[in-house]
Amino acid sequence: MRIAVVGSGIAGLVSAWLLSRKYSVTLFEANAYLGGHTHTHDIELHGRHYAVDTGFIVFNPTHYPLLTRLFAELGVASQPTTMSFSVHSEASGVEYNATSLDALFCQRRNLISPRFIGMVRDLLRFYREAPSLLQDDASDPTLGEWLAEHRYGAAFRDEHLVPMASALWSSPSRDILAFPARYLAQFMHHHQMLQVSGRPEWRVVKGGSHSYIHAMRHRWLVQERLNCPVLCVHRRPDGVAIRTHEGVDRYDHVVMACHSDQALGTLADPTPSERSILGAIPYQANDVVLHTDASLLPRRKKAWAAWNAFVPKRRDDACTVSYCMNLLQGIDAPEPLVVTLNRTDVIDPAKILRRMHYHHPVYTRASVAARQRKAEIQGPQRTWFAGAYWGWGFHEDGMRSAVEVARGLGVSWPAAEQAISAVAMEHAL
Numbered sequence: 001m002r003i004a005v006v007g008s009g010i011a012g013l014v015s016a017w018l019l020s021r022k023y024s025v026t027l028f029e030a031n032a033y034l035g036g037h038t039h040t041h042d043i044e045l046h047g048r049h050y051a052v053d054t055g056f057i058v059f060n061p062t063h064y065p066l067l068t069r070l071f072a073e074l075g076v077a078s079q080p081t082t083m084s085f086s087v088h089s090e091a092s093g094v095e096y097n098a099t100s101l102d103a104l105f106c107q108r109r110n111l112i113s114p115r116f117i118g119m120v121r122d123l124l125r126f127y128r129e130a131p132s133l134l135q136d137d138a139s140d141p142t143l144g145e146w147l148a149e150h151r152y153g154a155a156f157r158d159e160h161l162v163p164m165a166s167a168l169w170s171s172p173s174r175d176i177l178a179f180p181a182r183y184l185a186q187f188m189h190h191h192q193m194l195q196v197s198g199r200p201e202w203r204v205v206k207g208g209s210h211s212y213i214h215a216m217r218h219r220w221l222v223q224e225r226l227n228c229p230v231l232c233v234h235r236r237p238d239g240v241a242i243r244t245h246e247g248v249d250r251y252d253h254v255v256m257a258c259h260s261d262q263a264l265g266t267l268a269d270p271t272p273s274e275r276s277i278l279g280a281i282p283y284q285a286n287d288v289v290l291h292t293d294a295s296l297l298p299r300r301k302k303a304w305a306a307w308n309a310f311v312p313k314r315r316d317d318a319c320t321v322s323y324c325m326n327l328l329q330g331i332d333a334p335e336p337l338v339v340t341l342n343r344t345d346v347i348d349p350a351k352i353l354r355r356m357h358y359h360h361p362v363y364t365r366a367s368v369a370a371r372q373r374k375a376e377i378q379g380p381q382r383t384w385f386a387g388a389y390w391g392w393g394f395h396e397d398g399m400r401s402a403v404e405v406a407r408g409l410g411v412s413w414p415a416a417e418q419a420i421s422a423v424a425m426e427h428a429l
Contacts, residue, residue, distance in 0.1 A: 003409070004028060004242050004251040006230045006266070009036025010056070010395050011386035012257030013213065014070070014402035016222045019255070022411050025222045026249070028242065030229035034217070038395075040208035041290060041354050046334055051208030052325050054290050054339050054356055056395050058083065060200040063191050064396040066403060069415050071205070074215035078203040081328050084305035085167070088298050089159050091313045097303040098160075106302040115155045122156035127194045133185035140365060143184055144177030163309035167321040169393060170286045170341055170360040174316055179363050187392050204329050234268045235381040255405055257386040259283050259359060267383075273376045280370035281389050283359040286342055290354040292335045293347045296322045310343065317342075361389040379408055 001023045005016045008029040016027045033039070037055030044050075058081055061068040071078065086097040094116065097103035110116040129150060141149065143165075147157050158173070165176045165184065188194050205211050217224075225244070233254055234241040240254045256263035264270055264278040297304050306327045310320040325337040340347060344355070361367070371390055378384055384405045391397025403416050 001253070002026070002251045003253045003255065004240065004249070005255045005257055006233070006242075007036065007256070007258035007262070007387075008034040009257065009388070010038065010398035011388060011402045012036070012255070013038075013216060014399050015255045015257050015386050015405055017216055017220055018402065018406035018411050018413055019409060020220050020222045023409075026225060026251070027222050028225045028228050028230050028244070030227070032227050034224065034226070035210060035213050037358060038209045038213060039356065040210035043290070043337065043353055045292070045337075048333070050331055050333055050337065051210075051329075052290060052331070052337050052339075052353075053204075053209045053329065054288055054354065055358060056209050057323070057328055058202045058204055059395060060202045062200040066399045066416050067396050070399065071212060073415065074212055074219070076212045076215055077206040079206050079330060081202050081204045081330065082306045083199075083202045084327065085164060085307045085309070086298050086303045086305035087159055087163050087309045087311060088303070089311040091311065092155075092159065094155075094159055095298050095300060095303050097298070097305045099305060103302055103305075106300050115153070118153050119155035119160055122152050123160060124196075126152070126156070126161065127196065130185045130194055131189060133182045134189060141181050142177060142365070143179045143181045146181035147177075159311060163311050163321075167307050167309050169363065170321075170358075171284065171362065172317065173311075175284075175362055175364075180365055180368050183363060183368050208329075230266055232268050233266050233383075235383060240382050253382045253384065253409060255384045255386055257402070259387060260361070260385075260389050263385060263387075271377070271381070273373070277370045277373050277377055278385070281367045282362045283389075284362050286358050286360060287344050288356040288358050289340050289344050289347055289352055290325075290356075291338055291340065291347050291352045293338065293351040294336050296338055296340050296343060296347060297324060297336060361393045363393075378405070384408060 003019050003023050003025050005012050005025060005027045008027055012027060013034065016025050019025050039055040041052050041054060042049055043052050059067050084097060084099040088095045095107055097106060105111050162173045162176050166173055192199050228244050228246065230242055230244055232243040240251045242249050242251060242254065260278045260281040261283050264274060267274065297308055304324060306324055308322045308324065312320060320341060320343050322338050322340040325331055325339060326333055331337055374390055386401040386405045388394055388398035390401045403413055
């Protein structure tokens with residue numbers, strides 16, 4: 001049996017990796033590289049080379065069980081990292097690093113600031129009260145509605161919770177406030193983020209995240225079609241026709257492992273269910289720059305963290321976060337290597353190393369509801385859909401969807417069965 005996989009992000013890579021054990025697989029990728037958001041750059045600074053990630057960066061064995069098993073099977077090494085988080089507010093001038101008390105109060109004036117102390121109190125209250133959302137199936141408030149109903153202060157909302165969620169999902173604050181509150185609580189509960197202590201140890205891939213792609217490619221028999229965007233997918237009773245600039249190829253099944261909007265736009269004849277489900281899961285663009293401009297990090301070096309959120313004055317402005325890759329990847333470089341989203345206009349052009357455009361899923365009531373209907377469109381017309389958008393938008397979610405698609409096509413990965421069941425139970429909470 002011949003299977004086409006469209007898209008080489010984590011969902012497409014794992015789909016091809018598993019399905020090629022039993023079938024003839026062709027992997028189509030529009031870009032010149034495999035990996036999608038797994039994107040590692042070879043950067044030379046002062047005569048030394050550094051492997052710097054700009055997409056997928058961190059994971060942990062507890063909440064990424066499938067990815068951890070994949071790395072173990074491929075022999076991919078990892079190392080501990082820090083998930084420290086800082087905020088700088090353009091409007092209020094508040095700046096802090098939530099890692100320690102000293103860094104939290106790096107602006108000493110915050111020790112006597114009622115607004116800042118209220119933010120910290122609201123944070124501890126949020127940890128106590130947010131789990132109640134997991135038990136409430138009747139109501140479906142947005143995060144903004146829930147915070148207003150429970151009288152959380154503007155400082156906690158605008159200078160902690162929303163920037164943190166914006167950094168996680170690469171979304172502007174208006175979209176975060178429209179995020180279903182229960183869905184956010186589920187994510188934070190699953191990742192043990194509703195607690196001060198006892199959080200899991202996060203890790204990064206040694207040598208850059210692309211290391212696992214190199215290991216995977218050494219072990220598979222997959223025909224790779226790079227720089228080959230799929231223009232159209234025609235489904236017929238006897239097979240699937242894939243049209244590219246190079247012509248038309250026919251397959252028995254197709255796995256659409258690209259983004260939901262891309263998948264919908266590529267199908268020649270989407271069904272009503274495909275239109276309503278995939279059409280309800282939109283994506284948004286983010287401008288991403290790898291650079292060495294330290295001015296994008298907090299003003300006080302004591303506040304520098306792995307994740308550095310910048311809160312713009314205008315709430316409608318795009319998500320702005322700068323990742324300090326020296327801290328995240330343990331890179332010993334003479335100057336900071338920084339990955340910044342959506343602040344390209346203020347970065348010194350002479351310090352820009354790479355510029356990318358990534359897209360991330362948007363979460364609304366409608367998109368969360370659409371995700372629950374996934375089974376309706378898996379398999380009919382010889383078409384399968386894999387992607388991180390079926391979950392919380394992270395690497396583990398993309399991998400889980402690929403494992404499920406492979407299982408639907410008759411290929412099981414025994415090492416993953418137990419992990420799949422555990423994750424399914426968590427999602428059912």
